[in-house]
Structures are given as C-alpha cells and as structure tokens.
Amino acid sequence: MTPHLYLHIPFCHRRCAYCDFNTYANMDARIEAYVQALCAELGMLARQFAPAPPPSAEAAALRPTIFFGGGTPTMLSLGQMERVLNAAAALVPLADAEITSEANPGTVLGRDYLHGLRALGFNRLSLGVQSLHDPTLRLLGRIHTADEARQSYAEARAAGFDNLNLDFIFGLPGQDEAQWAATLATIATWEVTHFSLYALILEEGTPLYAQLTAGRVSVPDDDATGAMYETAMEALGAAGYVQYEISNWVRPDGGEVLPGIPQQACHHNLAYWLNSDYLAAGAGAHGHRYPRRYSDLLGIDDYIKAVGAGRLPVAEEHTLTPHDLRAETMLMGMRLNIGVSEAHFAARCGMSLDTAYSEALGELVGLGLIERVAGRVRFTPRGRMLGNRVFERFV
Numbered sequence: 001m002t003p004h005l006y007l008h009i010p011f012c013h014r015r016c017a018y019c020d021f022n023t024y025a026n027m028d029a030r031i032e033a034y035v036q037a038l039c040a041e042l043g044m045l046a047r048q049f050a051p052a053p054p055p056s057a058e059a060a061a062l063r064p065t066i067f068f069g070g071g072t073p074t075m076l077s078l079g080q081m082e083r084v085l086n087a088a089a090a091l092v093p094l095a096d097a098e099i100t101s102e103a104n105p106g107t108v109l110g111r112d113y114l115h116g117l118r119a120l121g122f123n124r125l126s127l128g129v130q131s132l133h134d135p136t137l138r139l140l141g142r143i144h145t146a147d148e149a150r151q152s153y154a155e156a157r158a159a160g161f162d163n164l165n166l167d168f169i170f171g172l173p174g175q176d177e178a179q180w181a182a183t184l185a186t187i188a189t190w191e192v193t194h195f196s197l198y199a200l201i202l203e204e205g206t207p208l209y210a211q212l213t214a215g216r217v218s219v220p221d222d223d224a225t226g227a228m229y230e231t232a233m234e235a236l237g238a239a240g241y242v243q244y245e246i247s248n249w250v251r252p253d254g255g256e257v258l259p260g261i262p263q264q265a266c267h268h269n270l271a272y273w274l275n276s277d278y279l280a281a282g283a284g285a286h287g288h289r290y291p292r293r294y295s296d297l298l299g300i301d302d303y304i305k306a307v308g309a310g311r312l313p314v315a316e317e318h319t320l321t322p323h324d325l326r327a328e329t330m331l332m333g334m335r336l337n338i339g340v341s342e343a344h345f346a347a348r349c350g351m352s353l354d355t356a357y358s359e360a361l362g363e364l365v366g367l368g369l370i371e372r373v374a375g376r377v378r379f380t381p382r383g384r385m386l387g388n389r390v391f392e393r394f395v
C-alpha cells in the first residue's frame with residue numbers, strides 16, 4: 001500500500017476568472033468516461049507499485065490519505081465517487097484514512113449529496129468559499145453566492161463533517177483591510193476545524209490578469225496584501241486557531257499529529273510538506289515516488305485514450321537526484337511553522353542535515369533568519385519575512 005493518493009477531477013461548471021488549474025468547463029458529457037479511465041489507472045498503479053514504507057517516523061505518524069482535488073470533484077455523482085473510492089482502496093487502506101474531497105459550495109447545496117459523501121467514508125471536506133462578498137464572487141466568476149457558501153458550510157456540519165476546511169483568498173480586487181477583517185471576524189465564529197488562506201496569485205493568461213493589465217480592475221498592492229496576511233494571523237490566533245503552515249490554520253483539538261501540529265491538520269498536505277512519497281491519478285495529476293516523479297496527460301480526451309489503450313497516461317517523468325531530494329525536503333518542510341526535524345531529514349535523505357547544509361545553516365543562524373530548537377530547524381519571525389533568502393541557500 002502507498003499511504004497517500006491524490007486524485008484529480010478536472011471538471012468545473014465554468015472557469016473562474018483567476019484559475020489556471022488543469023480543469024475544463026462544458027465537458028460534463030465526458031465525466032462518466034473519465035471516471036472509468038480513472039478507476040482503470042488506479043488499477044494499473046496498484047499492479048505497478050509495491051507498498052512503500054513511510055520514509056521517517058514523522059511520516060509514519062500521518063494517517064493514510066486520499067485527496068479528491070480539482071477542478072470540482074463534487075461534480076461527480078455519489079455513485080461515481082463510490083466507484084473511484086473503491087478503486088483507490090487498492091492503493092490506500094481506507095480504514096483510518098483521511099479521505100478529503102474539495103467541494104465548490106455551488107455544487108453541494110442540499111443535504112443529500114453531503115450526507116451521501118459522509119456515508120461513503122469521506123471524513124474531511126474542503127469548501128472553496130474564497131470570499132463572503134457577492135460582488136467579488138461575481139467578479140471572480142464563482143458559481144455561488146456568499147449565502148450559498150454559508151448554507152453549504154452549515155449543511156456540511158449537519159452531514160457530520162467535523163473536519164471541515166474553508167478556503168479563502170485575500171488581496172482580491174476591490175478588497176480592503178476593513179472588508180477582510182470583517183470576513184475574518186465572521187468566519188472565526190464558525191465551527192470550522194481548518195482554514196486555508198491564500199494571497200491572490202494573478203496568473204498570466206487568465207481573464208482576471210487580462211482585466212488587470214487593461215486597467216479595468218485593480219488589486220491591493222504588496223504592502224496592503226501583507227497587512228491582510230498579518231490581520232489573518234492575529235484574528236485566527238485570537239480565535240484559538242494554530243497556524244501550522246504558511247497558509248494553514250487548525251483548531252488545536254484532539255492532540256497532536258507531530259510536535260506542535262494539531263491532529264486535525266491536513267494529513268495529506270503534511271505528506272507533501274514532509275516530502276513523502278505519494279501517488280496521483282487523473283489528468284494532469286503529479287505523483288512522487290522517490291526517485292521518480294511523474295505527471296499525467298493534461299487533456300481529458302488524451303487521458304481517456306491513453307488509459308483505454310491499456311497504458312499509464314504519463315506525460316512526463318524524471319528522476320530526482322539525492323541533491324533534489326535534500327533541497328525539496330528543506331523547501332517543503334520549512335513551510336511548516338515547526339520547520340524540519342533533523343531526524344526526519346536524516347531518515348528521508350540518508351544524510352544528516354549538518355553534513356548536507358553545514359555552511360548554509362551556520363550562515364542563516366548567524367543572520368538570525370533560522371533557529372535550531374530541540375532537534376529542528378525553523379524560521380525565526382524575521383526569516384519568515386525573508387523566506388526566499390533562506391530557500392535559495394538550500395537550493
């Protein structure tokens with residue numbers, strides 16, 4: 001068994017104005033063929049990959065995970081979700097697994113679907129709320145209103161999703177500090193275990209990018225966006241949430257999965273941040289089984305055709321070097337507030353942290369950008385502000 005699996009569902013009702021993910025609108029007629037191909041790819045992966053032990057004691061502390069991402073996974077029917085989950089069970093033991101689905105609030109209205117997901121064994125839901133301001137949601141091209149997002153959140157709770165994440169974006173067109181502070185004050189009162197808050201990234205080629213360069217919209221500058229990030233840290237900290245990664249906060253209930261990281265943190269993403277191995281299936285999905293990294297074909301029809309021909313739908317693969325592994329273990333791990341454990345690094349990379357980075361560590365500690373505490377290396381508050389200077393020393 002491989003303990004972590006990402007499944008990409010590349011369908012959306014329509015594309016949001018800021019989105020550059022591998023997802024397609026108006027392709028609903030291909031969903032069933034895609035589900036069949038996805039199940040077939042999972043079968044091939046199960047035959048090809050022998051079980052991989054977790055690379056360290058920290059990695060072994062994580063639950064097995066399956067993450068349905070997208071796109072909009074909740075465009076699949078419950079029956080299709082069940083078939084994919086059953087196929088995934090050949091790779092990840094479902095008992096005790098964290099099984100997450102991303103969900104667009106506009107697709108899960110009504111109690112039946114969410115109750116159905118819960119009954120299938122999904123135990124974590126990640127709702128893409130993004131904003132509680134209707135004009136902004138419209139500008140972003142989201143298919144839901146703020147009220148519908150609230151309703152989805154309440155219905156997810158009622159369906160028994162105790163482990164519930166909400167995604168929000170800040171630094172949005174027209175957003176100011178007061179509006180963002182009001183959003184934070186509202187959501188801090190909701191019964192949510194987890195928040196992921198991301199600064200808007202304006203991706204070239206998106207409609208929002210075109211509107212911005214044409215001068216039709218403007219976004220807060222870097223200082224204003226930085227101030228919004230600090231406001232988020234203060235507001236969620238005051239509401240009792242623990243920030244455990246650059247963009248992620250969790251309620252500290254139910255013990256810890258790693259020292260300083262509450263149990264209800266996203267175990268799937270923790271596997272990424274620990275630079276563990278994970279398999280992935282679906283159009284454009286990226287998998288990592290050291291030393292091999294691969295990504296699947298991007299297009300839905302190319303993907304279906306390749307699987308139909310009986311081959312893994314891999315578009316690209318390359319072999320990582322030990323240097324790549326060490327650099328990535330640092331780059332990913334330093335995103336966590338607890339930083340990188342020396343024991344984890346040594347177990348994952350087969351070399352002590354001091355042997356790999358003695359000069360960089362000495363220099364960065366001397367500059368006050370990182371600190372070494374209880375067998376871990378982590379950012380100082382100043383270092384976090386200058387993260388790129390630290391990251392470049394590990395690459």
Ligand code: SF4
Pocket residue numbers: 011012014015016019020021023070071072104128
């Ligand atoms: S719902 Fe998500 S994946 Fe789909 S277009 Fe919008 S941002 Fe992209």
